[in-house]
Amino acid sequence: MIAKKHGWNRRVMILCMLPPIVIYLVMVLLPSCLTFFYSFTNATRTSSTFEFVGLQNYIDVLWHQNARDTLAAIKRTLIFAIAVTVLQNVISLLMAVLFNSKALKGRDLYRAIVFLPYVLGVTVCCFTWVLMMGMDGPIMTALQSIGIESSLLGSKKHAFAIVIFIQIWMNAGYSMVLNLAGLQSIPLELYEAAEIDGAGKVAQFFRITIPLLWSTLSINILLAIIGSLGTVQTILLTTGGVNNTSTLAMRIYADAFGIGVSQTTTTPQTQGYAAAQAIVLFVIVAFFAIFTFNALRKKEATYE
Amino acid sequence: MKTWKRMLALTMVLAMALSLCACGGKATEDAPEAAPEAAPEAAPEAAPEAAPEEKEEVVLKMVLYAGGTANGLEALNKKFTEKYPWITVELDLVDVASYAETRNTRVAAKELDIVMTDFVSANAPDYAIGVNPTWCVQYVNDGVLMDLTGQEFLNNFNSTFVEDYCTYGGKVYGVPQGLHATNLIIYSKAIFDQYGLSEPKTWDEFMAICETLKSNGVEPLSAGFKDGWPANMMWGGVASATEDMEALCEGLWTGTRKWNDAETMKIWERIDQLSNYFESGVTAVDLNTLPSRLVGGKVAMINGATWDEASIAAMDPNFEYGVFPIPGTNDAKLFGKCDGSVSICAATEHPEEALLWLEFYSQQEIYTEFINAAAMFPAMDVEVTSPMLSSLMPYFDTFEPHLEAVLTLFKPAGVGVYADFGAISNLTKFEGEVADIKALADLAQADWDDAVSKLQ
Numbered sequence: 001m002i003a004k005k006h007g008w009n010r011r012v013m014i015l016c017m018l019p020p021i022v023i024y025l026v027m028v029l030l031p032s033c034l035t036f037f038y039s040f041t042n043a044t045r046t047s048s049t050f051e052f053v054g055l056q057n058y059i060d061v062l063w064h065q066n067a068r069d070t071l072a073a074i075k076r077t078l079i080f081a082i083a084v085t086v087l088q089n090v091i092s093l094l095m096a097v098l099f100n101s102k103a104l105k106g107r108d109l110y111r112a113i114v115f116l117p118y119v120l121g122v123t124v125c126c127f128t129w130v131l132m133m134g135m136d137g138p139i140m141t142a143l144q145s146i147g148i149e150s151s152l153l154g155s156k157k158h159a160f161a162i163v164i165f166i167q168i169w170m171n172a173g174y175s176m177v178l179n180l181a182g183l184q185s186i187p188l189e190l191y192e193a194a195e196i197d198g199a200g201k202v203a204q205f206f207r208i209t210i211p212l213l214w215s216t217l218s219i220n221i222l223l224a225i226i227g228s229l230g231t232v233q234t235i236l237l238t239t240g241g242v243n244n245t246s247t248l249a250m251r252i253y254a255d256a257f258g259i260g261v262s263q264t265t266t267t268p269q270t271q272g273y274a275a276a277q278a279i280v281l282f283v284i285v286a287f288f289a290i291f292t293f294n295a296l297r298k299k300e301a302t303y304e
Numbered sequence: 305m306k307t308w309k310r311m312l313a314l315t316m317v318l319a320m321a322l323s324l325c326a327c328g329g330k331a332t333e334d335a336p337e338a339a340p341e342a343a344p345e346a347a348p349e350a351a352p353e354a355a356p357e358e359k360e361e362v363v364l365k366m367v368l369y370a371g372g373t374a375n376g377l378e379a380l381n382k383k384f385t386e387k388y389p390w391i392t393v394e395l396d397l398v399d400v401a402s403y404a405e406t407r408n409t410r411v412a413a414k415e416l417d418i419v420m421t422d423f424v425s426a427n428a429p430d431y432a433i434g435v436n437p438t439w440c441v442q443y444v445n446d447g448v449l450m451d452l453t454g455q456e457f458l459n460n461f462n463s464t465f466v467e468d469y470c471t472y473g474g475k476v477y478g479v480p481q482g483l484h485a486t487n488l489i490i491y492s493k494a495i496f497d498q499y500g501l502s503e504p505k506t507w508d509e510f511m512a513i514c515e516t517l518k519s520n521g522v523e524p525l526s527a528g529f530k531d532g533w534p535a536n537m538m539w540g541g542v543a544s545a546t547e548d549m550e551a552l553c554e555g556l557w558t559g560t561r562k563w564n565d566a567e568t569m570k571i572w573e574r575i576d577q578l579s580n581y582f583e584s585g586v587t588a589v590d591l592n593t594l595p596s597r598l599v600g601g602k603v604a605m606i607n608g609a610t611w612d613e614a615s616i617a618a619m620d621p622n623f624e625y626g627v628f629p630i631p632g633t634n635d636a637k638l639f640g641k642c643d644g645s646v647s648i649c650a651a652t653e654h655p656e657e658a659l660l661w662l663e664f665y666s667q668q669e670i671y672t673e674f675i676n677a678a679a680m681f682p683a684m685d686v687e688v689t690s691p692m693l694s695s696l697m698p699y700f701d702t703f704e705p706h707l708e709a710v711l712t713l714f715k716p717a718g719v720g721v722y723a724d725f726g727a728i729s730n731l732t733k734f735e736g737e738v739a740d741i742k743a744l745a746d747l748a749q750a751d752w753d754d755a756v757s758k759l760q
Contacts, residue, residue: 045408047446064758066720066751135588135597144585154530154588155735240401242532243587243729257405258439267717268436 032282039275045258050272057276060268074284077229077247080164081288084228088168089220092175097209099176100183111180115173125170126237129153133162159243167234171227175220182216183209218296225292229285248284252277359390362657364417367396367410369403373420373481373643375614376678383673384664391657393418400592408439411448417652418661420481421449422644424705425714426472431557434716434759441472443647449477450648450655457666465683469642478645479666482680483705485629485696486609487541487639490595490616493624495522495604503628507545507574510631514581517604523583526598527607528591529734535726538607542578543571544639544704545632553714556752563723563752564745574632576741579733587734599623609640613679613692627692629699637702643680716759720751 039057043050062070095114099107117125133139133152140152153159186209194204210217232253239245241254255267256274267273368374374397381393398406410416421440428435443449452458453476458466465480489510496502499520504510517524528534543549547567555561562568583589583603595615598606606612607630616623629636646665648658664670672686679690681700688694721727722738727748730736738744 044442044446046412046443046448060718064718064755066718066754069720133588135585135593136602140585140588149584151530151585151588151735154585154590156587156730156737157735236401240531242530258408269439269442 035275035278035282038272039279041272041275043271043275045256045271053272057268057270057273058280060273061276061280065267072244073246073248073251076160076244077249077281077284079160080167080231080247081225081228083164084167084171084231085221085224087164088172088175088224089217091168092172092220093179093213093217095172095176096179096183097205100180111176114176117170118173122170122233123237126166126234129162129166129169130238153238154243156244159239160245163235163238163245166238167228167231170234171224175224178216178220179213182213186212214296214300218293218300221296222289222293225288226285229281229288248277248281252281362391362654364391364393364652364654364657364661365396365410365415366393366418366420367398367403367407367416368420369400370397371400371611371614373611373678373680376674376676379677380665380670380674383670384661387664388657388660391660393661404439411443411649414649414651416649417654417658419449419647419649420644421478421647423469423472423477424642424644428714429554429557431554432714432716433557434755435714436717440477444472444475444477447650450650450652450658452476452478452648452662455659455662457663460666460668460671461683462685465642469683470645478647479662480645480683481643482675482678482682483640483703484610484643484680485638485640485699485703486537487544487630488608488610488612488627488696489525489605489630490598490608490612490625490627491605492598492601493626495601496626503626504631505636507632511577514578518581523603524581525578525605525607526583526586526589526594526603528589528594529587529729530590532729533726534591534594534607535729536724537609538578539571539575539726539728540639541607541630542574542632545630545636546571546574547633549639549704549706557714557756563748564742569742569745572741572745575728576731579728579731582734587729595619598625610679610681610692610696611643613690614677627695629696635702636699637704638696638699639704639706642683642705716752716755718758719755720747722747723749723751723755 038050040052040054041050042053042056098104099111099114101107104110120128130153131137140150143150143152150158153162190208190212191204194208199207230249231247232249235241235245235247235250236253241250246254252274255269255277256271258269366377368377374395377395381395385392396406407416407419411419421443422438423440425438426441426444437445440449452470455476458476458479461480466476469480470476470478491503495517499516499522501513501516504513514524527538540549543552547570552561552568556563583597589597592615594606594608595612596619597603598608599616599619608627616625629638646662648655648662652658665674668684668686671682671684675682675686676688676690676693679692681693681696681703682688688697715723722730722744727744728734730738730744731741732739738747
């Protein structure tokens with residue numbers, strides 16, 4: 001009877017897992033495999049027929065494109081990912097600790113305010129900042145009043161840093177909520193015991209909070225790395241990829257859909273070419289994701 | 305109970321599987337068919353006389369970005385439906401940034417009947433080796449566009465326009481829209497009157513006006529540099545006023561000219577001179593907000609184009625402005641682009657109605673209203689009534705509609721960012737990283753040489 005029950009449970013489990021597995025296979029794995037396949041073809045946006053072109057798309061990406069510009073795009077991609085990952089996680093962790101304190105009045109309101117940009121969505125957030133930082137917008141006017149001259153999102157010097165800031169501003173709330181959930185699972189007795197042993201707040205933070213929150217932080221860090229390496233919307237909606245803000249993901253998007261800075265004959269503007277760029281980006285993302293994942297796992301093991 | 309559980313689980317799985325099927329589209333059903341070899345032999349010459357109730361309701365779909373051309377099309381579509389009540393034209397307007405993506409996606413999904421195309425740069429000259437095909441050439445190669453060769457309504461347009469801007473590989477794929485001049489300086493009459501200024505005829509007079517305005521605390525000039533490519537417009541305006549742009553372009557390709565030779569440096573130096581008179585923070589101004597800088601009195605002049613007429617009128621119909629082409633060494637002339645063509649998607653389910661629409665568009669009376677609403681110089685001999693076009697008509701015979709062909713598109717594959725006429729925004733004056741104009745010209749030539757050497 002028990003065996004039969006277990007058999008039934010296994011069947012239910014498999015049936016329940018089947019839909020997400022199918023969705024994953026159809027929506028994620030299959031397109032990913034097709035991207036690799038298309039990277040060896042001359043497929044375009046508007047034709048269902050294509051021919052194999054061997055490594056031509058990779059030659060176009062890695063040889064024909066100006067090396068300085070390609071390296072600059074890779075450099076920007078890495079800077080974007082590292083800056084967003086580090087700053088977003090540090091800020092969201094500090095906010096989570098602060099807003100988890102019962103001594104703080106109105107903490108629910110603060111949590112809601114910080115989480116709000118994530119709820120509003122990329123489009124609303126980006127247009128808000130574009131208006132705020134536009135010509136005669138409040139931020140530019142305020143900066144001019146104290147003698148700082150900058151075109152902000154129109155400036156080749158400052159636009160990229162501002163895009164990074166907007167990306168962090170939008171997503172810090174989400175990371176904070178994950179951290180809050182992790183913080184609330186830490187038993188208060190541990191802090192009470194530490195206090196009795198004479199540990200200060202800083203020691204408690206590094207000896208109790210960080211180790212016990214590490215699995216949540218690991219997820220946050222991985223999500224931030226993968227998300228930031230593939231960011232397109234924030235760049236597209238704030239600068240359109242001009243003013244030295246175009247990352248590899250943005251270049252792929254521009255070439256695949258024929259928009260923005262690459263709407264010229266300097267790139268082939270085919271799906272095949274864009275797919276080859278996507279594979280190059282995938283290699284970079286995979287390298288960083290695996291490297292980070294292993295580093296986080298090792299650190300997690302030392303806390304266990 | 306067990307049976308219930310099994311049925312429940314099965315139902316859930318089926319429901320989820322069904323939802324997946326619903327998301328799957330109809331790829332097989334929509335499998336592309338070969339593009340028609342040729343369009344129907346002739347477009348209907350007159351409106352069908354049948355009563356509307358006898359006709360099946362037809363919707364023709366188009367997509368465009370908001371602005372002058374869209375204004376002209378909306379009025380045209382309204383008249384078209386008045387004449388052919390069973391045909392409705394749905395013109396979806398999207399923002400400029402997402403227009404190309406939307407158009408490409410909807411063309412691929414076969415959800416457009418009429419599409420705006422651009423064959424200006426489709427036929428690359430022989431010397432331009434390693435130029436990737438433009439998106440319109442891809443459309444032709446992919447069988448997206450209907451072949452319109454031989455259609456009678458094409459005869460309504462000046463043949464040069466049809467041959468130069470609507471033809472590829474010997475076949476005609478569209479009817480022309482019109483010409484936009486992009487080397488214009490649009491100025492506030494009130495500010496010019498206040499300082500006793502008049503339209504300049506030479507470069508030196510132009511610089512003197514800028515200096516007068518600046519010395520009186522007035523920001524002389526603005527441009528839509530935030531969008532990147534409008535910097536090309538300014539370079540093209542100054543360059544075309546200084547020398548023959550087609551000769552320069554061919555010289556760069558054949559190696560007889562350099563980006564940093566003495567002749568080209570004259571253009572760069574004028575650009576450098578002009579850059580002293582742009583308003584502070586000009587790289588934060590995009591093309592959409594540019595007219596508001598002029599109408600709002602923030603600057604005395606903008607580097608604009610004929611398409612700004614509709615925007616200025618929408619902001620303040622009573623705003624008084626004048627317009628002149630950027631003056632140079634020789635007599636001032638117009639420089640700009642043919643703003644593409646109008647084509648029919650080969651996959652349309654309503655080819656006869658789409659041809660009816662093109663035939664209607666091509667009628668002299670209808671086309672006249674369209675180009676005046678869109679403020680474009682016409683591709684057939686019709687009367688121009690738009691205020692901006694009218695004031696520029698004395699220059700019309702000098703029009704060089706090669707902006708995109710010369711400046712933007714005919715570049716070797718993979719060329720670096722400095723070998724671009726829009727690269728002036730890399731100067732430190734525009735918050736870029738290149739210190740001076742000579743260094744920028746040297747970088748441009750280095751990028752050009754690098755790209756061309758890889759093609760050999």
